[in-house]
Amino acid sequence: xxxxxxxxxxxxxxxxxxxxxxxxxxxxxxxxxxxxxxxxxxxxxxxxxxxxxxxxxxxxxxxxxxxxxxxxxxxxxxxxxxxx
Numbered sequence: 001x002x003x004x005x006x007x008x009x010x011x012x013x014x015x016x017x018x019x020x021x022x023x024x025x026x027x028x029x030x031x032x033x034x035x036x037x038x039x040x041x042x043x044x045x046x047x048x049x050x051x052x053x054x055x056x057x058x059x060x061x062x063x064x065x066x067x068x069x070x071x072x073x074x075x076x077x078x079x080x081x082x083x084x
Contacts, residue, residue, distance in 0.1 A: 011017060
């Protein structure tokens with residue numbers, strides 16, 4: 001009879017029943033915390049001035065088209081006389 005008692009769990013201490021509720025609460029808290037952090041740091045102002053970079057001119061060059069070299073055909077197979 002002792003092993004039969006182990007098969008049934010007490011619903012008050014069963015963690016599997018409470019898991020969805022705790023998971024949902026944790027997700028809501030995480031989303032709210034993330035949103036609050038984004039609202040707390042809305043603007044990023046910097047006093048550093050970046051240097052202006054001058055544009056470089058790109059020169060176009062004409063590249064000749066690649067020529068495909070044709071392989072020579074394979075040599076003909078030697079004719080072997082057939083004995084009859």
